[in-house]
Amino acid sequence: MSSETITSLSSTIVKTTEEAVKLVKTKEEIISQVNLVKGNVKLLETAIKSIIGSQEQTENPFRLEGNLALLKYYLAKLQYLLHESKVLHLKVNINNFSPLKGGTSTYVSLPDFISRKRAVINVKNNDSFCFLWAVVSARYPAKNKHPERITSYPHFKDVLKYDSIQFPIKLNDIKKFEKLNGLCINLYCIEKKNVLPLSLSEYRNSNREPINLLVLSTENSNNNSSPEFSKERTLFHFAWIKKMSALLSKQLSSHGHKTFICYRCLNHFSSDGLLKKHLIYCNNMNKCALKLPKESDKILQFKHFSYKEKVPFAIYADLESILEPCESLGADNGKTVNYQNHTAFSVAYYLKCSYDDSLSSFKLYRNHDCISWFISELKDIAFNLIAHQDCNLNYQNSFNIPVVFHNLSGYDSNFIMKHGNWFCRSNSVTPGTEVQLRFIDSYRFMSSSLDKLSSYLEDEKKTIVRAHCNTDKEFNLLTRKGVFPYDYIDSWERFTETCLPSKTNFYWDFKLSDTPSRITNLDDINYIATYISYLPFVNLGT
Structure with a gap:
């Protein structure tokens, strides 16, 4: 089979593929089985090989390249004889491809109160790699007047490592990204027009220069109309905080001068020396911002006296x-x-x-x-x-x-x-x-049971029961835990019985055991007899 034949065949594949795919992201899988004959050997033998083409996401399915796996294999294996080679079969699989967590742009414009400060570089990406573009903008600052353009920076695939990380990136995958690239990345979010720490890097105490990123949620943005951005998926957009002092100065103080800010707790200082002294203690504490009470509210005391x-x-x-x-x-x-x-x-x-x-x-x-x-x-x-x-x-x-x-x-x-x-x-x-x-x-x-709780109360304090008793004996009988035939009272007719049930009927088969808990204590038996003889008894209902 000549090279012209293979070239013609590949052109047919490309044309057929372009007609088959839809306006969606696709993955191509080229599977071919070729019977190749190798020359310059004593015994001619047939080598059957299956070639699986590399699966690559096509950015534009209507511009498929002609460098299919079959052509790559042919050019790399010229030592095989062409005159006795033939194609046994060739199969092209075309599948719709939806990357995890969406495949469209995650770009979100900055809120007005943030953009007016000119402290955040927000690269206008047209893909789902806003996190990588934000990191690139921090490591390789734009040298022109258009830091928002992706053309102002080297491509992230040339300067960053992100193997085995899916995009749009999940927040818990950022640690893995830091290890791969030796970076220190701090994340900040916006809450009620205040910038607050969201996640602080574990490498903040190292010599790595920190990269501070602002995290914006895309779920409420109108920039993405794709159905892939549904309410069930919370996607994030990242932008590089270039000037932390300019971003937080109005939030932390009112004098408007440059401040030196602790990225960890957001406390601010007037000089770099004071900040370094603060970091010695701040880095050894918990991951939270310290907010001390004001002078007028520094004493904690009980105020709701009405509750007493x-x-x-x-x-x-x-x-x-x-x-x-x-x-x-x-x-x-x-x-x-x-x-x-x-x-x-x-x-x-x-x-x-x-x-x-x-x-x-x-x-x-x-x-x-x-x-x-x-x-x-x-x-x-x-x-x-x-x-x-x-x-x-x-x-x-x-x-x-x-x-x-x-x-x-x-x-x-x-x-x-x-x-x-x-x-x-x-x-x-x-x-x-x-x-x-x-x-x-x-x-x-x-x-605890009422019987046990009432035993802690002295008789002098049982004034309510005492008010309804005429004698001490009656008081002692009524303040003792009674004995009741729970399982015996199984119908309304039981209340009309004029005699007490036998002691074997004073039980409660609560746990459905083979041996129900029955009254065998002599004190309980004597209590029942004393109660009946002293207090009026007509039937079980009184």
């Missing part, structure tokens, strides 16, 4: 449930076992007034609609407190009523939040005055 005042009212509540066995003990997806259905049957609450104990009260309600009753009580309390004369005189501003449950988030809230649509509204009667309910889980602050 007691709230006018507080509600302490609890509820109990019937543990109804589920009809089916089957598991959902083999994980959750349907064991019991918890139905609230009783709610009790104590309303405590901090300034007038005559307004304090205790209420208990047991019925199917106990939760609805409790919600209605909360509504009435909120409304009555707004209309109460003393509350309006003593608490002109809005205030909250704490509603305290022990283990609210773990259990009680499952029943109460079914009526949560009412709690989302404020109860306001007169303008400027409203009462809001604030539900609090006391277990989050005191993670």
